Amino acid sequence: MFRPFHIPGGATVKCLQYADDVICIVSDLASFKALTGTLSTFQRATGARLNPTKTKGLRLGKWWWKQLPFAASWVDDAMKINGIWFGYGSPESLTWNEKVDLAEARMTDYGGRYISLMGKVSVINGFIYPLLWYPGTVLAAPEGVLVRLERAVFKFLWSGKTELVRRKVVYQDLRHGGLGLVHFPSKLRFLLAKCVFSAVDSEMPFAYFVRYWGGFSLRGFFPSLFSNSVPHSGRPSRTYCHMRDTLRMMSTVGDVSQSSERDLYQAIFDGLAGRVQPGYYALGPEVWRVVHSRSLDYRRRDRLWRIAHDAIVTNLKRLRWRLGDGICPRTGCTKWESVPHVFWHCGFVALLWEWFQVLADRLTFCNTWAVSKNYVLYGLLPPPVNTSVRGILTFVSASIKLAIWRDRCNIVFRGGGGLQTSSWRR
Numbered sequence: 001m002f003r004p005f006h007i008p009g010g011a012t013v014k015c016l017q018y019a020d021d022v023i024c025i026v027s028d029l030a031s032f033k034a035l036t037g038t039l040s041t042f043q044r045a046t047g048a049r050l051n052p053t054k055t056k057g058l059r060l061g062k063w064w065w066k067q068l069p070f071a072a073s074w075v076d077d078a079m080k081i082n083g084i085w086f087g088y089g090s091p092e093s094l095t096w097n098e099k100v101d102l103a104e105a106r107m108t109d110y111g112g113r114y115i116s117l118m119g120k121v122s123v124i125n126g127f128i129y130p131l132l133w134y135p136g137t138v139l140a141a142p143e144g145v146l147v148r149l150e151r152a153v154f155k156f157l158w159s160g161k162t163e164l165v166r167r168k169v170v171y172q173d174l175r176h177g178g179l180g181l182v183h184f185p186s187k188l189r190f191l192l193a194k195c196v197f198s199a200v201d202s203e204m205p206f207a208y209f210v211r212y213w214g215g216f217s218l219r220g221f222f223p224s225l226f227s228n229s230v231p232h233s234g235r236p237s238r239t240y241c242h243m244r245d246t247l248r249m250m251s252t253v254g255d256v257s258q259s260s261e262r263d264l265y266q267a268i269f270d271g272l273a274g275r276v277q278p279g280y281y282a283l284g285p286e287v288w289r290v291v292h293s294r295s296l297d298y299r300r301r302d303r304l305w306r307i308a309h310d311a312i313v314t315n316l317k318r319l320r321w322r323l324g325d326g327i328c329p330r331t332g333c334t335k336w337e338s339v340p341h342v343f344w345h346c347g348f349v350a351l352l353w354e355w356f357q358v359l360a361d362r363l364t365f366c367n368t369w370a371v372s373k374n375y376v377l378y379g380l381l382p383p384p385v386n387t388s389v390r391g392i393l394t395f396v397s398a399s400i401k402l403a404i405w406r407d408r409c410n411i412v413f414r415g416g417g418g419l420q421t422s423s424w425r426r
């Protein structure tokens with residue numbers, strides 16, 4: 001007889017299957033014979049063959065370093081099952097460091113090309129982070145791994161240069177001035193804690209482990225996970241402590257089993273990352289609505305977002321880093337080169353905004369609206385017209401800002417001759 005493995009609480013397991021992966025749990029020597037018998041029946045029935053070199057075994061407890069009557073490549077420390085390491089040592093760190101290596105390699109692949117900030121956030125959210133979500137549902141990520149990953153993500157985002165906007169701001173969603181970068185420490189916590197929710201009424205083998213290891217510390221949130229009639233550990237493991245702390249954060253919105261996923265995630269995010277209050281009166285939701293207008297592509301949204309956050313390396317900013325003289329690089333201009341100067345005050349851009357004013361007058365059929373500093377920097381107080389005309393004006397003004405900055409960089413880096421306004425009269 002093939003003896004099953006007993007889980008504390010009453011469940012038994014012999015075999016686990018995932019896609020073409022089969023895991024058998026053998027708990028005494030006699031069962032190997034039964035296992036071999038079952039497998040040979042299976043082989044005769046299906047014509048399939050078991051490949052001993054691809055069959056891996058992990059010896060646990062008393063079987064360490066022992067000869068076992070089964071043809072497999074035996075190991076005694078750790079074994080990888082579906083991308084997760086199991087065994088002795090610290091399989092969590094092993095798994096997580098492997099995943100972060102992979103994430104870093106992927107970011108290096110993307111790092112060589114020019115991608116806007118918005119584009120990079122899409123790459124991170126869509127191609128880098130998904131590597132983490134699966135192990136995230138099984139293992140708590142060690143603190144060191146989180147730090148390493150965050151450093152790598154922000155290095156990729158800012159191309160290894162100075163970070164011009166606080167990380168906390170970048171993590172906010174678009175409506176609150178951020179870039180919508182997923183705050184992965186919050187999401188990982190959320191994913192792991194969600195397993196507890198699915199264990200509450202489940203009879204699957206994993207639910208018995210949750211009740212055994214977590215029942216005692218999680219009963220405050222889920223009374224049904226705990227019962228005096230089933231065994232439970234008095235000392236939860238690190239992963240269950242982690243889950244308990246997450247549930248505590250979640251419970252700030254009320255009863256965790258009654259709240260929506262969105263609220264629960266928000267509670268974790270508020271606890272770990274926190275909301276950002278706009279530092280400057282102008283930076284309300286209106287500004288971000290303009291920055292992320294539908295009429296704009298990533299490159300233009302990027303430029304507007306940077307302008308609104310003062311995240312542009314002007315000479316004045318460089319002076320604050322003790323580099324250069326801080327003066328506008330255009331010949332004949334002697335003012336400090338701040339962001340408002342580059343895009344509005346500088347005499348060399350006045351003509352462009354005059355041209356824009358003429359265009360706006362023609363499109364809006366009104367001559368009471370005047371282009372202002374706040375419109376140029378933050379898109380505030382747009383002309384009172386319908387959204388499609390407003391969209392055109394937003395697009396044109398964003399294009400002007402893109403051209404101003406490109407021209408300014410031409411002067412600084414290639415000694416270019418300055419903007420040819422005539423080319424803008426097309």
Ligand SMILES: [Zn+2]
Binds near residue numbers: 328329333334345
């Ligand atoms: Zn100037």
